[in-house]
Amino acid sequence: xxxxxxxxxxxxxxxxxxxxxxxxxxxxxxxxxxxxxxxxxxxxxxxxxxxxxxxxxxxxxxxxxxxxxxxxxxxxxxxxxxxxxxxxxxxxxxxxxxxxxxxxxxxxxxxxxxxxxxxxxxxxxxxxxxxxxxxxxxxxxxxx
Amino acid sequence: xxxxxxxxxxxxxxxxxxxxxxxxxxxxxxxxxxxxxxxxxxxxxxxxxxxxxxxxxxxxxxxxxxxxxxxxxxxxxxxxxxxxxxxxxxxxxxxxxxxxxxxxxxxxxxxxxxxxxxxxxxxxxxxxxxxxxxxxxxxxxxxxxxxxxxxxxxxxxxxxxxxxxxxxxxxxxxxxxxxxxxxxxxxxxxxxxxxxxxxxxxxxxxxxxxxxxxxxxxxxxxxxxxxxxxxxxxxxxxxxxxxxxxxxxxxxxxxxxxxxxxxxxxxxxxxxxxxxxxxxxxxxxxxxxxxxxxxxxxxxxxxxxxxxxxxxxxxxxxxxxxxxxxxxxxxxxxxxxxxxxxxxxxxxxxxxxxxxxxxxxxxxxxxxxxxxxxxx
Numbered sequence: 001x002x003x004x005x006x007x008x009x010x011x012x013x014x015x016x017x018x019x020x021x022x023x024x025x026x027x028x029x030x031x032x033x034x035x036x037x038x039x040x041x042x043x044x045x046x047x048x049x050x051x052x053x054x055x056x057x058x059x060x061x062x063x064x065x066x067x068x069x070x071x072x073x074x075x076x077x078x079x080x081x082x083x084x085x086x087x088x089x090x091x092x093x094x095x096x097x098x099x100x101x102x103x104x105x106x107x108x109x110x111x112x113x114x115x116x117x118x119x120x121x122x123x124x125x126x127x128x129x130x131x132x133x134x135x136x137x138x139x140x141x142x143x144x
Numbered sequence: 145x146x147x148x149x150x151x152x153x154x155x156x157x158x159x160x161x162x163x164x165x166x167x168x169x170x171x172x173x174x175x176x177x178x179x180x181x182x183x184x185x186x187x188x189x190x191x192x193x194x195x196x197x198x199x200x201x202x203x204x205x206x207x208x209x210x211x212x213x214x215x216x217x218x219x220x221x222x223x224x225x226x227x228x229x230x231x232x233x234x235x236x237x238x239x240x241x242x243x244x245x246x247x248x249x250x251x252x253x254x255x256x257x258x259x260x261x262x263x264x265x266x267x268x269x270x271x272x273x274x275x276x277x278x279x280x281x282x283x284x285x286x287x288x289x290x291x292x293x294x295x296x297x298x299x300x301x302x303x304x305x306x307x308x309x310x311x312x313x314x315x316x317x318x319x320x321x322x323x324x325x326x327x328x329x330x331x332x333x334x335x336x337x338x339x340x341x342x343x344x345x346x347x348x349x350x351x352x353x354x355x356x357x358x359x360x361x362x363x364x365x366x367x368x369x370x371x372x373x374x375x376x377x378x379x380x381x382x383x384x385x386x387x388x389x390x391x392x393x394x395x396x397x398x399x400x401x402x403x404x405x406x407x408x409x410x411x412x413x414x415x416x417x418x419x420x421x422x423x424x425x426x427x428x429x430x431x432x433x434x435x436x437x438x439x440x441x442x443x444x445x446x447x448x449x450x451x452x453x454x455x456x457x458x459x460x461x462x463x464x465x466x467x468x469x470x471x472x473x474x475x476x477x478x479x480x481x482x483x484x485x486x487x488x489x490x491x492x493x494x495x496x497x498x499x500x501x502x503x504x505x506x507x508x509x510x511x512x513x514x515x516x517x518x519x520x
Contacts (some may be wrong), residue, residue, distance in 0.1 A: 112198055119206050135213045142229035 452485025
């Protein structure tokens, strides 16, 4: 479900000093961030800090979260998409496959940061995709 | 970054870790026979460590998760080489990989070279085959039911037969092209007497893993004795293997067999052989299961459960030789601990299980190749 433009935005300060304005719905997708927000529930202008995640990585994660929330597909534990036949199946499948392909394109460092960040933020689905890609590359290297 | 420089960087990172270099050598050896994959049609970037140590310094729980996924994804060879690869990337990866990988006894899978000296699983055997090369007098042990069509089989151990004036020696090595006793690929030897009726298996390390790498294999693992079956003329010979390194308690209730966890270190110091089992511990003795005489077929029969298809005097099944005082359950007594037999010209199957290790099983089978006409 697309977050409405009138939904609350949370300021997230990254390791490089940049502050990103993120929809509350997306912030709540991460139990870690949600917790940080709840700790500051009394404040009027909430700013949470992620000292170990850069704005570049966080933007990527936000982008993925948006794709994830917009698609009607559900991911089971293995990360395989099971799609409801009546829903907009082809588009959802495309967006999931696109996500996977995105990971394949990342250089080693970006992949590393994504995996570490999503692990810290406890965003299961994206963390899983990152791990799957890391495993695939390890197998590639071993074969060489 | 070119492909070659990526591979070189990875190798440099691996070789740069001092104490790990030997493990790196081992894994390179084990990776030798794997085939490369067909490259997919999208451009890929490999796991290049642009800054050394980045991937090595992943939080432990993350590393554990990723390497666990790798380990679970490849359980059979040759693809399982990827697990050995993970163990050779760097120190932290090695620690996590060793933590994740369990012994053959626990998971039924062979992973690192040391797995070859650890007891097999208790419930079902690990199935291997041996290929004999008469021209070079070598014998190679592979994992797998039978030779694969594309000959992409994983080599476990290799042996070379050397005839001496007073008998025969088999040198056992981790590789097929190096049988030098001073090399770190040598894991033991088998020595026979002149008549080919008595054999002794030597290991280069004690059962608990202690010992140092020397060019003499000093620890007696087992003695094997072949005898003519005097009660039945022209009947099958009898085999007795006294496993000096395995106590009878290993097959009693709650018992365990010695499980080394690493190969001996290379140290340039004089070495004195240590005893294998403590004086009063009784060693496990294995004997060959007596075949039944099949009146209609007019031959001796053993049930090899389809794993042996050609009649040969070399074929055997070993079970524990115990008496009631040993307190071994009937189920354990029934278990075929080692089975060896011919399936084709120069191809033999070898199935082994707890408490034997691949090394012990292989050397016992080798003795079957060397017995002289005096025994037949």
